[in-house]
Amino acid sequence: MTNKVIKNLYYTKSDEWLKVEDDMGTVGITDYAQDQLGDIVYLEKIKKGKKLKQGEALTTIESVKAVSDVNTPVSGEVIEVNEKVMEDTSIINKEPYGEGWIAKINIDNKDELKKLMNNQEYSEYRKE
Amino acid sequence: MKLIFEKSIKDRDGYSLPGDLFKEIKIEDCLPEYAISKKKKLLSEVSEVDVVRHFTKLSKLNYGLDDGFYPLGSCTMKYNPKINEKLASLNNFTYAHPLAPEETVQGSLEIIYDLNKLLCEITAMDEYTMAPAAGAHGELTGNLIMRKYFVDRGDKRHKMLIPDSAHGTNPASAAMADFQVVEVKSNERGTVDLTELARLMDKDTVGLMLTNPNTVGLYDEGIKNIEKIVHHKGGLLYYDGANLNASLGIIRPGDAGFDVVHLNLHKTFSTPHGGGGPGAGVIGVKKDLIPYLPTPIVAFDSTHKKYYLLDLGSKSIGMVRAFWSNFPVLIKTYVWILSMGPDGLYNASETSIINANYVLAKLKKYYKPAYDRYCGHECTVTGKEYKKYGVKTLDIAKRLMDYGMHPPTIYFPHFEPYAEETIMVEPPESESKEMLDKFIEIMIKISNEAKTNPELLTTAPHNTPIRRTNDLVAAKRPILTYDDELKLKDELKYKDKNIDF
Numbered sequence: 001m002t003n004k005v006i007k008n009l010y011y012t013k014s015d016e017w018l019k020v021e022d023d024m025g026t027v028g029i030t031d032y033a034q035d036q037l038g039d040i041v042y043l044e045k046i047k048k049g050k051k052l053k054q055g056e057a058l059t060t061i062e063s064v065k066a067v068s069d070v071n072t073p074v075s076g077e078v079i080e081v082n083e084k085v086m087e088d089t090s091i092i093n094k095e096p097y098g099e100g101w102i103a104k105i106n107i108d109n110k111d112e113l114k115k116l117m118n119n120q121e122y123s124e125y126r127k128e
Numbered sequence: 129m130k131l132i133f134e135k136s137i138k139d140r141d142g143y144s145l146p147g148d149l150f151k152e153i154k155i156e157d158c159l160p161e162y163a164i165s166k167k168k169k170l171l172s173e174v175s176e177v178d179v180v181r182h183f184t185k186l187s188k189l190n191y192g193l194d195d196g197f198y199p200l201g202s203c204t205m206k207y208n209p210k211i212n213e214k215l216a217s218l219n220n221f222t223y224a225h226p227l228a229p230e231e232t233v234q235g236s237l238e239i240i241y242d243l244n245k246l247l248c249e250i251t252a253m254d255e256y257t258m259a260p261a262a263g264a265h266g267e268l269t270g271n272l273i274m275r276k277y278f279v280d281r282g283d284k285r286h287k288m289l290i291p292d293s294a295h296g297t298n299p300a301s302a303a304m305a306d307f308q309v310v311e312v313k314s315n316e317r318g319t320v321d322l323t324e325l326a327r328l329m330d331k332d333t334v335g336l337m338l339t340n341p342n343t344v345g346l347y348d349e350g351i352k353n354i355e356k357i358v359h360h361k362g363g364l365l366y367y368d369g370a371n372l373n374a375s376l377g378i379i380r381p382g383d384a385g386f387d388v389v390h391l392n393l394h395k396t397f398s399t400p401h402g403g404g405g406p407g408a409g410v411i412g413v414k415k416d417l418i419p420y421l422p423t424p425i426v427a428f429d430s431t432h433k434k435y436y437l438l439d440l441g442s443k444s445i446g447m448v449r450a451f452w453s454n455f456p457v458l459i460k461t462y463v464w465i466l467s468m469g470p471d472g473l474y475n476a477s478e479t480s481i482i483n484a485n486y487v488l489a490k491l492k493k494y495y496k497p498a499y500d501r502y503c504g505h506e507c508t509v510t511g512k513e514y515k516k517y518g519v520k521t522l523d524i525a526k527r528l529m530d531y532g533m534h535p536p537t538i539y540f541p542h543f544e545p546y547a548e549e550t551i552m553v554e555p556p557e558s559e560s561k562e563m564l565d566k567f568i569e570i571m572i573k574i575s576n577e578a579k580t581n582p583e584l585l586t587t588a589p590h591n592t593p594i595r596r597t598n599d600l601v602a603a604k605r606p607i608l609t610y611d612d613e614l615k616l617k618d619e620l621k622y623k624d625k626n627i628d629f
Contacts, residue, residue: 038522038599039599041600042603064600064603065522066542067296
């Protein structure tokens with residue numbers, strides 16, 4: 001089992017990460033999540049301009065063994081989608097924190113970040 | 129093993145016709161040019177004995193219920209008694225045509241009519257449709273019936289509640305019927321969280337789709353309250369029959385308050401399942417919903433003593449398939465119910481529940497149960513503690529094949545935090561204690577192997593005709609025809625060297 005975490009990212013209980021640059025947030029799934037899912041085979045199309053509330057499903061991810069939702073860590077509008085990952089979902093398995101990012105979101109309210117975990121808290125949360 | 133196409137030898141054939149009676153003619157002489165395909169057809173040129181040997185060999189590589197234990201959880205892979213097959217293949221049935229005049233097929237109609245009455249008695253429902261061709265088709269039919277019922281009453285309900293433990297087909301069927309799917313979380317006992325249900329069940333909600341025992345194999349003791357909550361808000365309660373095998377003669381869904389009941393005759397009622405199908409996902413309803421059933425149903429005219437097809441009229445959701453049913457499946461079901469009798473049906477469920485609890489009790493020291501409590505006719509354990517040895521549940525399942533057993537259902541159900549790395553074992557009533565003991569012994573052996581020699585598991589299976597398959601390629605680029613395989617092989621030569629067979 002692997003559970004690599006990266007500093008300076010925010011984490012959710014449903015295993016997404018969020019990188020914040022000014023008002024923009026990049027969303028992906030954690031190393032733990034990709035390991036739990038196994039080989040990822042499908043990611044549901046995300047519409048640019050879609051407005052989401054914190055915790056709502058951004059997309060659906062499917063692996064050889066399970067289907068689950070990827071929830072947005074913060075409320076906001078989807079401004080960019082990683083088309084490369086849509087084409088080749090195996091990138092998420094290989095680089096969940098780098099090239100495997102899923103979408104970029106215009107953050108509505110930075111107060112919501114308080115509800116998220118930092119790397120140490122997430123590490124502790126997912127310790128078996 | 130070579131494919132039949134690879135065994136083809138040019139100009140070899142498997143027939144011989146007397147030349148003085150049959151002359152060879154060219155296709156161009158009988159058909160206009162536009163009707164002849166330009167594309168070369170892949171037909172193998174083989175002799176009769178080549179064909180027989182090829183398919184006999186293939187059948188020997190297969191593993192089915194007639195070979196051994198098949199403990200697929202939530203699937204009820206029980207033995208298919210041969211008397212079912214024998215009676216269903218009588219000429220009077222196999223030569224019957226769905227468009228034959230009613231008076232010439234009275235016997236067939238009588239079976240459908242009688243079976244309807246028997247299923248009504250077993251499940252406490254008022255009427256069944258035999259039309260749906262399989263489980264998910266039945267679910268869709270059930271959803272469409274509920275939809276029409278509310279539309280007719282001018283009630284604009286559009287949400288359907290489904291527990292997180294449900295079969296994936298439940299939300300899919302509800303979505304196909306244009307309902308918005310709302311998930312209901314399980315509580316710490318693995319059953320429906322009543323507070324959550326009460327919060328979600330509102331006047332916009334059609335009702336709840338419930339499997340009981342649920343897909344973890346646990347009986348939902350909250351059913352009385354569930355029924356109250358759903359009906360209090362004017363909703364309907366839908367029963368997914370995947371796990372009826374735990375209930376025959378013990379509890380009837382209709383008595384528990386279900387309004388629509390779905391049964392898989394190919395699970396509970398011993399007709400072939402999976403590749404041996406087809407199935408039959410019949411739907412039973414309470415009185416108020418009868419007008420909405422797919423049309424027609426078989427009725428009995430008591431004055432003229434004759435069975436006939438009754439058109440249900442304009443309220444019916446219409447036809448859901450060509451003709452009336454997968455009829456041979458109904459005959460097999462009828463034969464099974466009559467050969468078992470009421471006590472036999474009760475014994476079947478009782479035995480399956482005892483079997484599952486026996487397996488659970490014997491395995492729980494080695495594989496942590498998802499929920500440590502008595503189960504219904506199937507038990508869910510997990511392979512979590514072997515992760516630290518680098519072994520996943522998938523590897524445990526693959527290793528079982530080396531010991532000549534079909535693996536149980538794995539990774540289903542799958543929800544946090546209880547049901548992860550799940551192994552779901554359903555040992556139906558047709559399995560003996562000796563068979564269960566053999567399975568338990570192998571599972572314990574594998575748990576030791578996982579600790580001492582994990583590689584044996586991660587590289588399994590070793591003794592099967594085909595070693596570990598590539599799930600990723602199978603999901604992303606399924607090879608369904610010989611053409612697909614040739615194309616993929618060709619592509620791989622140039623492109624992706626990482627994918628191998």
